[in-house]
Amino acid sequence: MSESQQSLRAFVFLGLSVDGRIARPDGDLEWLTSRGAAAGDAGFTPFVESIDAVVMGRRTYEAIASYDDWPYLDRPIHVISTTLAADADSRITVHRSAEAAIDALQRDGRWRVYVDGGETVRWFLAAKLIDELTLSQVPVLIGDGPSLFGSLGGDVDLEHVRTTVLDGGMVQTTYRVLDGPTPRSSQ
Structure with a gap:
């Protein structure tokens, strides 16, 4: 397939609490890293090896920026931010x-x-650019903090691909995104 015939394919691979939180209100991820450690790699390294680049928002970048072990191998990191300086970190490229x-x-x-x-x-779901979601639920309820999903502008139909129970009680489910948000009919 030539470059002009290819299109961007986007994939999600995230850990979240059973109540759907992706961080504490202050951005802390200790609940994920400490409990998720029992699950080991959970397939993350092969997943990162299969992708060409990473795109994330500023808050996600700030949550992981200080990690000693940069988890993205040598993949280019693109950060979307209207406030982060373009030269904030030599490991990333900032986009507005x-x-x-x-x-x-x-x-x-x-x-x-x-x-x-x-x-x-x-944003990528609303733009109909996500092909697949792999969500790893950590067996904890943290009660507050940002949710992975909020308003999507409609339903997003998914097809179940597989579910695996990992060590430590983490449950990892992969879904294929059938289409982007479909507006709900008003009745």
């Missing part, structure tokens, strides 16, 4: 909009993209 990030990814021939972070995932 999701559209600008997509343009850069396509221009660079990055067709398989890992989308990370709640707002970014919702």
